Amino acid sequence: SLFLVTVTGLIIGLVFTLQTRPTLQEFGAVSMIPAMVSISLIREIGPIITGLICAGKIGSGIGAEIGSMRVTEQIDAMEVSGTNPFKYLVITRILATTVMLPLLVIYSDFIAIFGSYLVESTKGNVSFTLYFNQVFNSLEFSDLIPATIKSFFFGFAIGLVGCFKGYYCNKGTEGVGIAANSAVVYSSMFLFIIDFIAVLITNIFVT
Template structure:
Protein backbone atom coordinates (compact mmCIF):
# COMPACT_ATOMS: atom_id res chain seq x y z
CA UNK A 1 0.00 0.00 0.00
CA UNK A 2 2.99 2.28 0.35
CA UNK A 3 3.33 2.59 -3.41
CA UNK A 4 -0.19 3.94 -4.13
CA UNK A 5 -0.09 6.14 -1.02
CA UNK A 6 3.24 7.58 -2.10
CA UNK A 7 1.93 8.31 -5.59
CA UNK A 8 -1.21 9.90 -4.17
CA UNK A 9 0.76 12.10 -1.77
CA UNK A 10 3.07 13.22 -4.56
CA UNK A 11 0.11 14.02 -6.80
CA UNK A 12 -1.58 16.01 -4.04
CA UNK A 13 1.66 17.89 -3.36
CA UNK A 14 2.10 18.60 -7.08
CA UNK A 15 -1.37 20.02 -7.60
CA UNK A 16 -1.19 21.94 -4.33
CA UNK A 17 1.99 23.64 -5.48
CA UNK A 18 0.42 24.46 -8.85
CA UNK A 19 -2.44 26.13 -6.98
CA UNK A 20 -0.04 28.08 -4.77
CA UNK A 21 1.99 29.28 -7.77
CA UNK A 22 -1.25 30.31 -9.51
CA UNK A 23 -2.30 32.30 -6.43
CA UNK A 24 1.18 33.84 -6.34
CA UNK A 25 0.75 34.91 -9.98
CA UNK A 26 -2.69 36.39 -9.26
CA UNK A 27 -1.24 38.34 -6.36
CA UNK A 28 1.44 39.68 -8.70
CA UNK A 29 -1.15 40.93 -11.21
CA UNK A 30 -3.08 42.55 -8.36
CA UNK A 31 -0.02 44.33 -6.99
CA UNK A 32 1.70 45.35 -10.23
CA UNK A 33 -0.93 47.98 -11.14
CA UNK A 34 -1.35 49.30 -7.60
CA UNK A 35 0.75 52.27 -6.41
CA UNK A 36 3.32 52.99 -5.15
CA UNK A 37 5.50 51.89 -8.07
CA UNK A 38 9.10 50.98 -7.33
CA UNK A 39 10.65 52.38 -10.53
CA UNK A 40 14.15 52.78 -9.11
CA UNK A 41 14.28 49.17 -7.91
CA UNK A 42 12.81 48.01 -11.24
CA UNK A 43 15.54 49.78 -13.20
CA UNK A 44 18.19 48.33 -10.89
CA UNK A 45 16.82 44.82 -11.37
CA UNK A 46 16.65 45.29 -15.16
CA UNK A 47 20.30 46.35 -15.16
CA UNK A 48 21.39 43.46 -12.95
CA UNK A 49 19.45 40.84 -14.90
CA UNK A 50 20.34 42.13 -18.35
CA UNK A 51 23.94 43.19 -17.81
CA UNK A 52 25.03 40.17 -15.80
CA UNK A 53 23.49 37.73 -18.27
CA UNK A 54 24.67 39.45 -21.46
CA UNK A 55 28.09 37.80 -21.75
CA UNK A 56 26.69 34.33 -21.07
CA UNK A 57 23.93 34.83 -23.66
CA UNK A 58 26.39 36.10 -26.28
CA UNK A 59 28.80 33.20 -25.77
CA UNK A 60 25.94 30.69 -25.86
CA UNK A 61 24.44 32.22 -29.00
CA UNK A 62 27.78 32.37 -30.81
CA UNK A 63 28.60 28.73 -30.08
CA UNK A 64 25.04 27.74 -31.00
CA UNK A 65 25.38 29.36 -34.43
CA UNK A 66 28.80 27.79 -35.01
CA UNK A 67 27.79 24.27 -34.01
CA UNK A 68 24.43 24.29 -35.78
CA UNK A 69 25.99 25.42 -39.05
CA UNK A 70 28.93 23.02 -38.83
CA UNK A 71 26.61 20.09 -38.15
CA UNK A 72 24.10 21.01 -40.87
CA UNK A 73 26.52 21.89 -43.67
CA UNK A 74 27.69 18.34 -44.60
CA UNK A 75 24.09 17.11 -44.93
CA UNK A 76 23.11 20.01 -47.18
CA UNK A 77 26.25 19.51 -49.26
CA UNK A 78 25.19 15.92 -50.03
CA UNK A 79 22.04 17.28 -51.71
CA UNK A 80 23.76 20.30 -53.27
CA UNK A 81 21.66 22.64 -51.14
CA UNK A 82 24.35 24.76 -49.48
CA UNK A 83 22.54 27.88 -50.70
CA UNK A 84 19.70 27.03 -48.32
CA UNK A 85 21.96 27.29 -45.28
CA UNK A 86 21.25 30.96 -44.38
CA UNK A 87 17.47 30.56 -44.60
CA UNK A 88 17.43 27.24 -42.74
CA UNK A 89 19.68 28.43 -39.92
CA UNK A 90 17.93 31.78 -39.50
CA UNK A 91 14.41 30.33 -39.39
CA UNK A 92 15.45 27.54 -37.01
CA UNK A 93 17.27 29.86 -34.62
CA UNK A 94 14.74 32.70 -34.62
CA UNK A 95 11.67 30.47 -34.40
CA UNK A 96 12.67 27.85 -31.89
CA UNK A 97 16.29 27.05 -31.03
CA UNK A 98 17.41 30.52 -29.98
CA UNK A 99 14.50 31.42 -27.66
CA UNK A 100 14.38 28.01 -25.96
CA UNK A 101 18.14 27.55 -25.44
CA UNK A 102 18.68 31.11 -24.22
CA UNK A 103 15.63 30.89 -21.95
CA UNK A 104 17.01 27.68 -20.41
CA UNK A 105 20.40 29.32 -19.90
CA UNK A 106 18.72 32.32 -18.27
CA UNK A 107 16.59 30.01 -16.12
CA UNK A 108 19.80 28.60 -14.67
CA UNK A 109 21.46 31.99 -14.31
CA UNK A 110 18.56 34.27 -13.33
CA UNK A 111 16.03 31.88 -11.79
CA UNK A 112 18.52 30.29 -9.42
CA UNK A 113 19.93 33.69 -8.49
CA UNK A 114 16.51 35.09 -7.62
CA UNK A 115 15.57 31.98 -5.66
CA UNK A 116 18.80 32.06 -3.66
CA UNK A 117 18.63 35.82 -3.04
CA UNK A 118 15.04 35.89 -1.80
CA UNK A 119 15.54 32.62 0.04
CA UNK A 120 18.47 34.03 1.99
CA UNK A 121 16.43 37.14 2.78
CA UNK A 122 13.61 34.95 4.09
CA UNK A 123 15.95 32.80 6.18
CA UNK A 124 17.69 35.82 7.72
CA UNK A 125 14.25 37.38 8.43
CA UNK A 126 14.87 40.45 6.26
CA UNK A 127 11.47 40.01 4.61
CA UNK A 128 9.81 39.78 8.02
CA UNK A 129 11.59 42.97 9.06
CA UNK A 130 10.26 44.76 5.96
CA UNK A 131 6.72 43.67 6.81
CA UNK A 132 7.07 44.90 10.41
CA UNK A 133 8.44 48.27 9.25
CA UNK A 134 5.39 48.86 7.07
CA UNK A 135 7.07 48.21 3.70
CA UNK A 136 5.38 45.92 1.20
CA UNK A 137 8.08 43.31 0.51
CA UNK A 138 6.02 41.63 -2.22
CA UNK A 139 5.83 44.89 -4.16
CA UNK A 140 9.48 45.76 -3.64
CA UNK A 141 11.08 42.33 -4.04
CA UNK A 142 8.76 40.19 -6.15
CA UNK A 143 6.96 42.55 -8.52
CA UNK A 144 10.12 44.36 -9.59
CA UNK A 145 11.98 41.12 -10.32
CA UNK A 146 9.18 39.52 -12.28
CA UNK A 147 8.65 42.64 -14.39
CA UNK A 148 12.41 42.94 -14.94
CA UNK A 149 12.76 39.35 -16.18
CA UNK A 150 9.67 39.76 -18.40
CA UNK A 151 11.19 42.86 -20.03
CA UNK A 152 14.82 41.77 -20.21
CA UNK A 153 14.54 38.23 -21.54
CA UNK A 154 13.16 39.24 -24.98
CA UNK A 155 16.08 41.64 -25.36
CA UNK A 156 18.55 38.94 -24.38
CA UNK A 157 16.96 36.54 -26.84
CA UNK A 158 17.18 39.09 -29.67
CA UNK A 159 20.85 39.69 -28.88
CA UNK A 160 21.52 35.95 -28.61
CA UNK A 161 19.82 35.25 -31.96
CA UNK A 162 21.86 38.01 -33.62
CA UNK A 163 25.14 36.67 -32.26
CA UNK A 164 24.14 33.14 -33.30
CA UNK A 165 23.55 34.33 -36.87
CA UNK A 166 26.93 36.09 -36.81
CA UNK A 167 28.57 32.81 -35.77
CA UNK A 168 26.77 30.98 -38.56
CA UNK A 169 27.80 33.64 -41.07
CA UNK A 170 31.42 33.29 -39.95
CA UNK A 171 31.35 29.55 -40.65
CA UNK A 172 29.82 30.09 -44.08
CA UNK A 173 32.38 32.77 -44.84
CA UNK A 174 35.27 30.50 -43.92
CA UNK A 175 33.92 27.21 -45.29
CA UNK A 176 31.91 28.32 -48.30
CA UNK A 177 33.46 31.70 -49.14
CA UNK A 178 30.04 33.36 -48.68
CA UNK A 179 30.26 37.07 -47.98
CA UNK A 180 28.57 38.48 -44.90
CA UNK A 181 26.44 40.76 -47.04
CA UNK A 182 25.14 37.89 -49.17
CA UNK A 183 24.53 35.75 -46.09
CA UNK A 184 22.42 38.35 -44.30
CA UNK A 185 20.57 39.26 -47.49
CA UNK A 186 19.46 35.63 -47.63
CA UNK A 187 18.58 35.72 -43.94
CA UNK A 188 16.33 38.77 -44.26
CA UNK A 189 14.71 37.36 -47.39
CA UNK A 190 13.87 34.12 -45.55
CA UNK A 191 12.53 35.61 -42.32
CA UNK A 192 8.90 36.72 -42.17
CA UNK A 193 6.75 38.40 -39.56
CA UNK A 194 5.16 35.01 -38.88
CA UNK A 195 8.62 33.83 -37.74
CA UNK A 196 9.61 36.83 -35.64
CA UNK A 197 6.37 37.92 -33.93
CA UNK A 198 5.38 34.58 -32.29
CA UNK A 199 8.97 34.02 -31.09
CA UNK A 200 9.05 37.50 -29.58
CA UNK A 201 5.68 37.11 -27.87
CA UNK A 202 6.55 33.77 -26.28
CA UNK A 203 9.86 35.19 -25.03
CA UNK A 204 7.86 37.54 -22.78
CA UNK A 205 6.09 34.50 -21.32
CA UNK A 206 9.46 32.79 -20.86
CA UNK A 207 10.73 35.78 -18.89
CA UNK A 208 7.57 35.91 -16.79
CA UNK A 209 7.86 32.20 -15.96
CA UNK A 210 11.51 32.55 -14.92
CA UNK A 211 10.76 35.48 -12.64
CA UNK A 212 7.57 34.00 -11.22
CA UNK A 213 8.99 30.59 -10.24
CA UNK A 214 12.26 32.03 -8.96
CA UNK A 215 10.45 34.57 -6.77
CA UNK A 216 7.91 32.02 -5.55
CA UNK A 217 10.55 29.50 -4.48
CA UNK A 218 12.67 32.13 -2.79
CA UNK A 219 9.85 34.11 -1.17
CA UNK A 220 8.39 31.03 0.56
CA UNK A 221 11.75 29.44 1.37
CA UNK A 222 11.95 27.67 4.72
CA UNK A 223 13.94 24.98 6.58
CA UNK A 224 16.84 27.28 7.42
CA UNK A 225 19.93 27.61 5.27
CA UNK A 226 19.30 24.21 3.65
CA UNK A 227 16.12 25.64 2.20
CA UNK A 228 18.08 28.27 0.26
CA UNK A 229 19.84 25.62 -1.79
CA UNK A 230 16.61 23.73 -2.25
CA UNK A 231 14.82 26.90 -3.39
CA UNK A 232 17.58 27.70 -5.89
CA UNK A 233 17.61 24.17 -7.29
CA UNK A 234 13.81 23.89 -7.43
CA UNK A 235 13.58 27.24 -9.22
CA UNK A 236 15.74 25.95 -12.08
CA UNK A 237 13.98 22.58 -12.34
CA UNK A 238 10.44 23.97 -12.21
CA UNK A 239 11.25 26.81 -14.61
CA UNK A 240 12.85 24.47 -17.16
CA UNK A 241 9.77 22.25 -17.17
CA UNK A 242 7.46 25.26 -17.42
CA UNK A 243 9.45 26.69 -20.35
CA UNK A 244 8.88 23.54 -22.40
CA UNK A 245 5.16 23.60 -21.58
CA UNK A 246 4.90 27.26 -22.62
CA UNK A 247 6.86 26.56 -25.80
CA UNK A 248 4.56 23.69 -26.74
CA UNK A 249 1.46 25.83 -26.16
CA UNK A 250 2.97 28.73 -28.12
CA UNK A 251 3.85 26.52 -31.11
CA UNK A 252 0.42 24.87 -31.04
CA UNK A 253 -1.42 28.21 -30.93
CA UNK A 254 0.83 29.72 -33.60
CA UNK A 255 0.21 26.81 -35.98
CA UNK A 256 -3.54 27.09 -35.51
CA UNK A 257 -3.56 30.88 -35.95
CA UNK A 258 -1.47 30.99 -39.11
CA UNK A 259 -3.24 27.94 -40.55
CA UNK A 260 -6.52 29.80 -40.12
CA UNK A 261 -5.00 32.91 -41.67
Protein backbone atom coordinates in the same frame (compact mmCIF):
# COMPACT_ATOMS: atom_id res chain seq x y z
CA SER B 1 23.79 36.57 -18.28
CA LEU B 2 25.13 38.53 -21.24
CA PHE B 3 28.47 36.72 -21.41
CA LEU B 4 26.84 33.27 -21.15
CA VAL B 5 24.28 34.19 -23.80
CA THR B 6 27.00 35.51 -26.11
CA VAL B 7 29.20 32.41 -25.86
CA THR B 8 26.27 29.99 -26.12
CA GLY B 9 24.70 31.81 -29.07
CA LEU B 10 27.96 31.92 -30.98
CA ILE B 11 28.68 28.22 -30.39
CA ILE B 12 25.13 27.24 -31.39
CA GLY B 13 25.48 29.11 -34.68
CA LEU B 14 28.88 27.58 -35.38
CA VAL B 15 27.92 24.01 -34.49
CA PHE B 16 24.50 24.12 -36.15
CA THR B 17 26.02 25.22 -39.45
CA LEU B 18 28.96 22.81 -39.24
CA GLN B 19 26.60 19.88 -38.59
CA THR B 20 24.04 20.66 -41.30
CA ARG B 21 26.39 21.85 -44.05
CA PRO B 22 27.71 18.41 -45.13
CA THR B 23 24.17 17.01 -45.46
CA LEU B 24 22.94 19.97 -47.51
CA GLN B 25 26.09 19.82 -49.60
CA GLU B 26 25.20 16.29 -50.72
CA PHE B 27 21.92 17.59 -52.14
CA GLY B 28 23.44 20.75 -53.60
CA ALA B 29 21.42 22.91 -51.22
CA VAL B 30 24.20 24.82 -49.46
CA SER B 31 22.59 28.09 -50.54
CA MET B 32 19.66 27.26 -48.22
CA ILE B 33 21.84 27.40 -45.10
CA PRO B 34 21.18 31.10 -44.27
CA ALA B 35 17.41 30.62 -44.51
CA MET B 36 17.38 27.34 -42.61
CA VAL B 37 19.66 28.54 -39.81
CA SER B 38 17.90 31.87 -39.32
CA ILE B 39 14.39 30.42 -39.27
CA SER B 40 15.38 27.58 -36.92
CA LEU B 41 17.20 29.89 -34.54
CA ILE B 42 14.57 32.63 -34.41
CA ARG B 43 11.53 30.36 -34.21
CA GLU B 44 12.72 27.84 -31.67
CA ILE B 45 16.37 27.34 -30.78
CA GLY B 46 17.24 30.91 -29.79
CA PRO B 47 14.32 31.55 -27.40
CA ILE B 48 14.41 28.17 -25.65
CA ILE B 49 18.21 28.00 -25.19
CA THR B 50 18.39 31.60 -23.96
CA GLY B 51 15.45 30.92 -21.65
CA LEU B 52 17.16 27.87 -20.18
CA ILE B 53 20.39 29.81 -19.60
CA CYS B 54 18.46 32.57 -17.82
CA ALA B 55 16.49 30.01 -15.84
CA GLY B 56 19.74 28.52 -14.61
CA LYS B 57 21.45 31.79 -13.77
CA ILE B 58 18.71 34.33 -13.05
CA GLY B 59 16.10 31.94 -11.68
CA SER B 60 18.49 30.38 -9.20
CA GLY B 61 19.85 33.80 -8.27
CA ILE B 62 16.39 35.18 -7.51
CA GLY B 63 15.43 32.08 -5.54
CA ALA B 64 18.62 32.18 -3.49
CA GLU B 65 18.49 35.93 -2.88
CA ILE B 66 14.88 36.12 -1.75
CA GLY B 67 15.28 32.82 0.11
CA SER B 68 18.21 34.18 2.09
CA MET B 69 16.16 37.28 2.90
CA ARG B 70 13.39 35.03 4.18
CA VAL B 71 15.79 32.93 6.27
CA THR B 72 17.50 35.97 7.82
CA GLU B 73 14.05 37.46 8.56
CA GLN B 74 14.62 40.54 6.40
CA ILE B 75 11.22 40.01 4.77
CA ASP B 76 9.60 39.75 8.20
CA ALA B 77 11.28 43.02 9.17
CA MET B 78 9.88 44.71 6.05
CA GLU B 79 6.39 43.50 6.91
CA VAL B 80 6.68 44.73 10.50
CA SER B 81 7.88 48.16 9.34
CA GLY B 82 4.82 48.53 7.12
CA THR B 83 6.61 47.99 3.81
CA ASN B 84 5.05 45.65 1.28
CA PRO B 85 7.84 43.13 0.50
CA PHE B 86 5.83 41.61 -2.34
CA LYS B 87 5.75 44.96 -4.13
CA TYR B 88 9.46 45.71 -3.72
CA LEU B 89 10.97 42.24 -3.99
CA VAL B 90 8.68 40.21 -6.24
CA ILE B 91 7.00 42.54 -8.73
CA THR B 92 10.23 44.37 -9.62
CA ARG B 93 12.07 41.11 -10.37
CA ILE B 94 9.22 39.67 -12.42
CA LEU B 95 9.01 42.87 -14.47
CA ALA B 96 12.78 42.84 -14.99
CA THR B 97 12.89 39.27 -16.27
CA THR B 98 9.79 39.78 -18.43
CA VAL B 99 11.24 42.84 -20.15
CA MET B 100 14.86 41.75 -20.46
CA LEU B 101 14.52 38.16 -21.69
CA PRO B 102 13.15 39.13 -25.15
CA LEU B 103 16.07 41.53 -25.55
CA LEU B 104 18.49 38.75 -24.65
CA VAL B 105 16.76 36.42 -27.11
CA ILE B 106 17.09 38.96 -29.95
CA TYR B 107 20.75 39.46 -29.07
CA SER B 108 21.35 35.71 -28.89
CA ASP B 109 19.68 35.16 -32.27
CA PHE B 110 21.92 37.77 -33.90
CA ILE B 111 25.08 36.30 -32.34
CA ALA B 112 24.08 32.77 -33.43
CA ILE B 113 23.38 33.89 -37.01
CA PHE B 114 26.69 35.73 -37.02
CA GLY B 115 28.39 32.52 -35.87
CA SER B 116 26.74 30.70 -38.76
CA TYR B 117 28.03 33.39 -41.13
CA LEU B 118 31.58 32.85 -39.83
CA VAL B 119 31.39 29.19 -40.84
CA GLU B 120 29.93 30.01 -44.26
CA SER B 121 32.47 32.74 -44.94
CA THR B 122 35.25 30.25 -44.18
CA LYS B 123 33.84 27.17 -45.90
CA GLY B 124 31.91 28.73 -48.76
CA ASN B 125 33.56 32.15 -49.20
CA VAL B 126 30.24 33.98 -48.74
CA SER B 127 30.22 37.74 -48.21
CA PHE B 128 28.60 39.36 -45.17
CA THR B 129 26.12 41.29 -47.35
CA LEU B 130 25.04 38.24 -49.36
CA TYR B 131 24.59 36.07 -46.28
CA PHE B 132 22.47 38.53 -44.34
CA ASN B 133 20.44 39.47 -47.43
CA GLN B 134 19.43 35.81 -47.69
CA VAL B 135 18.68 35.75 -43.96
CA PHE B 136 16.35 38.76 -44.09
CA ASN B 137 14.71 37.60 -47.33
CA SER B 138 13.78 34.28 -45.72
CA LEU B 139 12.26 35.78 -42.56
CA GLU B 140 8.66 36.90 -42.17
CA PHE B 141 6.68 38.55 -39.40
CA SER B 142 5.08 35.17 -38.68
CA ASP B 143 8.56 33.99 -37.63
CA LEU B 144 9.47 36.99 -35.49
CA ILE B 145 6.27 37.90 -33.66
CA PRO B 146 5.41 34.51 -32.04
CA ALA B 147 9.02 34.02 -30.94
CA THR B 148 9.11 37.48 -29.37
CA ILE B 149 5.76 37.06 -27.63
CA LYS B 150 6.66 33.73 -26.08
CA SER B 151 9.95 35.23 -24.89
CA PHE B 152 7.95 37.60 -22.68
CA PHE B 153 6.15 34.61 -21.18
CA PHE B 154 9.49 32.84 -20.68
CA GLY B 155 10.80 35.81 -18.72
CA PHE B 156 7.60 36.06 -16.70
CA ALA B 157 7.77 32.36 -15.80
CA ILE B 158 11.43 32.57 -14.73
CA GLY B 159 10.80 35.58 -12.51
CA LEU B 160 7.58 34.20 -11.06
CA VAL B 161 8.98 30.77 -10.18
CA GLY B 162 12.21 32.17 -8.76
CA CYS B 163 10.35 34.66 -6.56
CA PHE B 164 7.79 32.08 -5.43
CA LYS B 165 10.40 29.50 -4.45
CA GLY B 166 12.50 32.09 -2.62
CA TYR B 167 9.59 33.84 -0.92
CA TYR B 168 8.15 30.64 0.50
CA CYS B 169 11.37 28.73 1.18
CA ASN B 170 11.88 26.79 4.39
CA LYS B 171 13.86 28.13 7.29
CA GLY B 172 17.57 27.45 7.46
CA THR B 173 20.41 27.48 4.94
CA GLU B 174 19.24 24.17 3.49
CA GLY B 175 15.97 25.83 2.49
CA VAL B 176 17.87 28.45 0.47
CA GLY B 177 19.67 25.77 -1.50
CA ILE B 178 16.46 23.88 -2.15
CA ALA B 179 14.74 27.10 -3.24
CA ALA B 180 17.52 27.93 -5.72
CA ASN B 181 17.60 24.40 -7.11
CA SER B 182 13.84 24.01 -7.43
CA ALA B 183 13.59 27.46 -9.07
CA VAL B 184 15.83 26.23 -11.89
CA VAL B 185 14.04 22.90 -12.28
CA TYR B 186 10.50 24.25 -12.26
CA SER B 187 11.20 27.31 -14.39
CA SER B 188 12.92 25.12 -17.01
CA MET B 189 9.92 22.79 -17.01
CA PHE B 190 7.54 25.72 -17.43
CA LEU B 191 9.60 27.01 -20.35
CA PHE B 192 9.04 23.78 -22.28
CA ILE B 193 5.33 23.79 -21.43
CA ILE B 194 4.93 27.42 -22.55
CA ASP B 195 6.93 26.70 -25.69
CA PHE B 196 4.70 23.74 -26.56
CA ILE B 197 1.54 25.80 -26.04
CA ALA B 198 3.00 28.69 -28.09
CA VAL B 199 3.80 26.34 -30.99
CA LEU B 200 0.28 24.89 -30.92
CA ILE B 201 -1.31 28.35 -30.93
CA THR B 202 1.02 29.57 -33.68
CA ASN B 203 0.22 26.60 -35.90
CA ILE B 204 -3.51 27.16 -35.42
CA PHE B 205 -3.36 30.82 -36.43
CA VAL B 206 -0.74 30.48 -39.17
CA THR B 207 -2.30 27.46 -40.85
